[in-house]
Amino acid sequence: MALTREQMAQRVAQELKDGFYVNLGIGIPTLVANYVPEGIDVMLQSENGLLGMGRFPTEDEVDPDMINAGKQTVTARPGAAIFDSAESFAMIRGGHVDLTVLGAFEVDQEGNIASWMVPGKLIKGMGGAMDLVAGAENIICTMTHASKHGESKLLEKCTLPLTGAGCINRVLTDLAYLEIEDGAFILKERAPGVSVEEIVEKTAGKLIVPDHVPEMTFD
């Protein structure tokens, strides 16, 4: 069975370590915050200028001056810091964020990522995505493995305009967890009940399949 969005978030959360500063993109990455393992403390960085993003506010706590990068009202947790946009991107571009999780339309075997525009469709902008992929050394890309029509999104070469070049080394799809190394995807884990054959069939880029590919485990 392909992973649900919640299971994808849960799998990503297994990569969190105590003391990590983490930037979570919009969509599935945002859900990761719900699955931080017990006994682990992470600080969420929101690129509009908040380190230590807390929960959504109660109705009484809503404050128009307190929002996240998705423009939703939020709170700051104890230990939080607030700063301007240049300082925020100094953290991001300067490689100070321990883990970045973001979505993508396509990823290729060279670690290129396309996530911000589809030619012919209305362009809304890249926001902070280009800075995030350029700055982070540790990125997990979350995406569906193939389109609804079965077309692979793990490619030999991205077809859409890039968000960043050669910057992705880990991908979690609804079918598999893969790493990118030396121009190939390496299949590390498969979703419970998903066969290696299905993953091979739905991966258009070069795929290295080790002898043993364990199933993901969830607590």
Next chain:
Amino acid sequence: MSGFDKRVYSYEEAMAGIESGMTLVAGGFGLCGIPENLIAEVKRRGVKDLTVISNNCGVDGFGLGLLLEDKQIKRFYASYVGENALFEQQMLNDEIEVILTPQGTLAEKMRAGGAGIPAFYTATGYGTPIGEGKEVRVFNGRHYILEEAFHADFAIVKGWKADRYGNVVYRDTAQNFNPLAATCGKVTVVEVEEIVEPGELRPDQIHTPGIFVDRIIQGTFEKRIEKRTVREG
């Protein structure tokens, strides 16, 4: 206005000197921390052919979205413009030129402009459409593109508190691009919720020192919320 007293008492006075064809940089992220009354004054004046630099373009009918109604903006630098139907329409009709700029690059271009740095290299955008046509250099085996600083005729900024010397503090995430915008305008106008007596703001907690600020005005703010998101209390 005289000496170090930068207070003005009307929005008309606050935006005196703005003309058609000028470049305007505005603080704010979404609708958070936008200089909403200064924007409304720019609309009232009807100046046209503006080049506007800001992370977003407000929403229909509020914030910088107001300046779309009478087609006052000719060119717009932003990182994200997806919240605004009128903007989309003018973009599709080629009535507004949009130069999408990565968010961190946008912030740094403001900072550099204010800091006397004409351009800087960044890895952001290399190998993407944003890097096309820009100078590339390799440092320590990595590719970087050259991005030029912003300079604006007017900077419009929203602060929380200020004193008459133009020292400003911001509140929570309404800070965002405001302190950066404040540095790169030839004329920097800051509207705040409260003008306090000199000495009330701790000197070591000033975000924008008065040297960057030309005019200060106290206003009242709607502070519209774009995406109210709450949890059960």
